[in-house]
Amino acid sequence: MASFFISVLAVLVNLLFFAITQALGEGYLIPLTETYRETIAMPTFMVMIATLVPSILAAMLYDFLYKKNPKASIQSFVSISLTALVISFGGPMDLPGAGFQTKLLLSGMHLMAAFIIIGGLLIYHRINSKSPQKEGNKKIPY
Numbered sequence: 001m002a003s004f005f006i007s008v009l010a011v012l013v014n015l016l017f018f019a020i021t022q023a024l025g026e027g028y029l030i031p032l033t034e035t036y037r038e039t040i041a042m043p044t045f046m047v048m049i050a051t052l053v054p055s056i057l058a059a060m061l062y063d064f065l066y067k068k069n070p071k072a073s074i075q076s077f078v079s080i081s082l083t084a085l086v087i088s089f090g091g092p093m094d095l096p097g098a099g100f101q102t103k104l105l106l107s108g109m110h111l112m113a114a115f116i117i118i119g120g121l122l123i124y125h126r127i128n129s130k131s132p133q134k135e136g137n138k139k140i141p142y
Contacts (some may be wrong), residue, residue, distance in 0.1 A: 003059035006120035007052055010113045014051045017112060018044065018060070021105055028105070031097040039097050051113045058117045062125075076124050078118065085114045 024027065029039040058081060065073035092098075092106035 002124040003055070003062075004118070006117055006124075007055035007059070009120065010055050010116040011048055011051045013108050013112055013116060014047055015044065017105075017109055018047050024106055026101065028102055029098060030095055030102075035105045038098075046108070051109070054084070054113065055117050058084075058121060062121050066125075070129075074122065077121065077125075081114070085110065085118075088114075 006113050018028070028042040030042045032038040032040045061080060062073070065076050088110050089107050092103045092110065095103060095106075098106075
């Protein structure tokens, strides 16, 4: 259940950032064809999917690592998540035909989503590890 709320929060924050920056004049023009001569405004749905999928993958990774070794899962989770964040910058920065400002704003959206997703799961882990439940009865964030 925690991962659901974390995912929704990350999507909402990115959508709010997307809407505010569009209102301030950013077009978020991305290539339409392989020739990169035609561009279209990035659809809102793409922002939602690009935030939701990594959030679900992060929750699945956390769940997998937690099941394998609850005490050592958090270090592995943070390491893998930060590596994935660095790799994710390749997407916006490699968009041909997109302006530098668009690339920076998209990278900022990656940072905000990562902060919410990783931070939310870290908070969940801290709360879950301090609960008085027995090891075998801890809830998984789904």
